Amino acid sequence: MTAATPASRPGAYLDHAATTPMRREALAAMLPYLGAQFANPSGLHAASRAARRALDDARDDLAVALGCEPGEVVLTSGGTESDNLAVLGVHRRSGGTVVVSAVEHRAVLRPAASVGARVAPVRPDGRIDLVALAGLVDPSVSLVSVMLVNSEVGVVQPVGDIVAVVRRLAPGALVHCDAVQGLLWCDVAALTAGCDLVSVSAHKFGGPKGVGALVVRERAAGAVAPLLVGGGQERELRPGTENVAGAVAMAAAARLSVAERQATVARVGALRDQLVDGVLAAVPGAAEPAPRELRVAGSAHLRFPGVDAEELLFLLDGDGVAASTGSACASGARDPSHVLLAMAWTPAEAREAVRFTLGPTTTPEEVEYARRAVLAALGRLGTRTELGD
Amino acid sequence: MRVLVAMSGGVDSSVAAALLHEQGHEVVGATLKLWSGAGDSGCCSVADVTDARRVADQLGIDHHVFNFTEEFEASVIGPYVAAHAAGRTPNPCVECNRHLKFRRLLDRALRLGFDAVATGHHARVERDASGRPQLLRGADAAKDQSYVLSVLGAAELERVLLPVGELTKAEVRAAATGRGLRTAAKPDSQDVCFVASRTPGAGRASFLAERIELHPGRVVDARSGAALGTVEALELVTVGQRRGLGVASGGGVGARRYALAVDVASRTVLVGGEDELLTGAVRLAERTWVHEALPPGTEVLVQASAHGRPRPAAVDEDGVRFAAPERRVAPGQLVACYRGDAVVGSGIAC
Numbered sequence: 223m224t225a226a227t228p229a230s231r232p233g234a235y236l237d238h239a240a241t242t243p244m245r246r247e248a249l250a251a252m253l254p255y256l257g258a259q260f261a262n263p264s265g266l267h268a269a270s271r272a273a274r275r276a277l278d279d280a281r282d283d284l285a286v287a288l289g290c291e292p293g294e295v296v297l298t299s300g301g302t303e304s305d306n307l308a309v310l311g312v313h314r315r316s317g318g319t320v321v322v323s324a325v326e327h328r329a330v331l332r333p334a335a336s337v338g339a340r341v342a343p344v345r346p347d348g349r350i351d352l353v354a355l356a357g358l359v360d361p362s363v364s365l366v367s368v369m370l371v372n373s374e375v376g377v378v379q380p381v382g383d384i385v386a387v388v389r390r391l392a393p394g395a396l397v398h399c400d401a402v403q404g405l406l407w408c409d410v411a412a413l414t415a416g417c418d419l420v421s422v423s424a425h426k427f428g429g430p431k432g433v434g435a436l437v438v439r440e441r442a443a444g445a446v447a448p449l450l451v452g453g454g455q456e457r458e459l460r461p462g463t464e465n466v467a468g469a470v471a472m473a474a475a476a477r478l479s480v481a482e483r484q485a486t487v488a489r490v491g492a493l494r495d496q497l498v499d500g501v502l503a504a505v506p507g508a509a510e511p512a513p514r515e516l517r518v519a520g521s522a523h524l525r526f527p528g529v530d531a532e533e534l535l536f537l538l539d540g541d542g543v544a545a546s547t548g549s550a551c552a553s554g555a556r557d558p559s560h561v562l563l564a565m566a567w568t569p570a571e572a573r574e575a576v577r578f579t580l581g582p583t584t585t586p587e588e589v590e591y592a593r594r595a596v597l598a599a600l601g602r603l604g605t606r607t608e609l610g611d
Numbered sequence: 612m613r614v615l616v617a618m619s620g621g622v623d624s625s626v627a628a629a630l631l632h633e634q635g636h637e638v639v640g641a642t643l644k645l646w647s648g649a650g651d652s653g654c655c656s657v658a659d660v661t662d663a664r665r666v667a668d669q670l671g672i673d674h675h676v677f678n679f680t681e682e683f684e685a686s687v688i689g690p691y692v693a694a695h696a697a698g699r700t701p702n703p704c705v706e707c708n709r710h711l712k713f714r715r716l717l718d719r720a721l722r723l724g725f726d727a728v729a730t731g732h733h734a735r736v737e738r739d740a741s742g743r744p745q746l747l748r749g750a751d752a753a754k755d756q757s758y759v760l761s762v763l764g765a766a767e768l769e770r771v772l773l774p775v776g777e778l779t780k781a782e783v784r785a786a787a788t789g790r791g792l793r794t795a796a797k798p799d800s801q802d803v804c805f806v807a808s809r810t811p812g813a814g815r816a817s818f819l820a821e822r823i824e825l826h827p828g829r830v831v832d833a834r835s836g837a838a839l840g841t842v843e844a845l846e847l848v849t850v851g852q853r854r855g856l857g858v859a860s861g862g863g864v865g866a867r868r869y870a871l872a873v874d875v876a877s878r879t880v881l882v883g884g885e886d887e888l889l890t891g892a893v894r895l896a897e898r899t900w901v902h903e904a905l906p907p908g909t910e911v912l913v914q915a916s917a918h919g920r921p922r923p924a925a926v927d928e929d930g931v932r933f934a935a936p937e938r939r940v941a942p943g944q945l946v947a948c949y950r951g952d953a954v955v956g957s958g959i960a961c
Contacts, residue, residue, distance in 0.1 A: 556678050
């Protein structure tokens, strides 16, 4: 494939939902702007004009990938900033009530909570409960924010249906879609076509960390207040000297991810099935948290009853397999997943779930290595040596 | 050996990890996230995890964070709050050792293929003449922590390493300084990790007030039945306490009044003079023995607080009997029994 290997020792990197290795093309595209072409795109001289051209080209590519106009792409520092700008920016300008789903990323949940948002429940399969959502949306609502792909369980939300509910019950409200986990696996442009605001983050699809974008459709531009004030960059929605290198790399990664998407989905989906089916066949009681057909091709989420996920991950880490539970607190401890709790799991069940996320660089060898490592680790945990009660 | 070191981010556990690593053991560090409430300035704040991780980086060992917040709530916080509500004076650090560090963590360590768990406690584990593990006081008498470990039995001690127990605190700090560990000058932790306060006592009061109703109590003379005053929260009164009872302290030493008992049901604190505080015995619940139970009549030394004076006593049927009358032990407090420097058992004062 087209990316650097994330690890040199034998193992498997199956934490692509946390971050992906950078694509070589993205790295190559950004290097000149970290070197000789360092100019500030806001200047008036030739060097600045070259930087400006690179930035405009990047914006054009991103617009194609995201299904919007170039002028609608607001460059940010990443998914968290994009989500905050959407939620807090709309609330600051328009007030009103914010509605979010219970399974959003914390970058949406926490700003939403700070403005007293209503939280829409999800069904046990992880998809938003449209009937409950309709009960929460009324003309007082200024923003509804629902993610495209869940970062923990990989479930794709019915964004089109959600938009329809909002348009019917709150015609003045904006719809924000956190599509941070979507670009590798979904036709983001088509699926979010009805949304007013869309968040993406470069490092989730082979770009660098520290750069992202919020699509702000023309019709919504006046309804978003900036969180930062300063120069007039990014239509005054996000002042600050542009991260030219980051934008260029993000655009390259986005362009290639979209072009390769169907092939990636087919290939990685087969590897995911191989991993999940291989483990399910060998481990009685293991189960997937949500129907596979509702989830993106890179998502392999499994629950092992009676197994502490923290212990399984410890042993897998020792064998060179990088996986996660999907949520961690600031100290690095694994927290019980708010997503699984929202899907009506008990905290005890949530502690038994492990997230493996595959990406475009995942190889059949990694998947086979991981399958064997999981079975070996479960075997070790099965032979318990307990003291006391 | 493969050793899992519980690294709190403090100097003692930092040095424990360093010493074991230098002795050639395969060492992995783990910091326990025990508490996620407000004021996590205690044993599991992000800053402490960072200190533990950076020390591990410096030693070249792996470091993990284990989330035991649910078990901590169930085994430590819940019982702590319930004990105060019942007018007792619990010791949450002891319950954390009993249930978390030397059960939950030790169980996990063994499942993950470790041979032992190590901590930075100032106490020693040595073999007696017949090869059985013994828990002994730490080399630094002023820092000895064998008291809070006295709930451990032989099964746990077989799997526990306490490498800094051989050192004085000054030697621990010198060892950390000599190795350039970033925790070398870090102050010792004070008080209970989940109760944060700059004012001693105030943190505990506000922590409890968020969880249970605190009731004012009448302060009554045990002999005369006379009402002497009131306390704001009888759940915060400790048997043996003299200050803060709202009783005038004039009249010299002989007139001093101590809390003798707290009765939550009648919202009464009984007080009396020092002579009334004295008792010949203390009844114990949750008794543990390091090895087999010692028969009644066995002479032991009894310690009823972290750095309390050991008092001569003898084991009896349901607790210990003092050789001479001693001030009573507040219900809920841990009583550790020693023979010489070795812990032989423990119990919780009734």
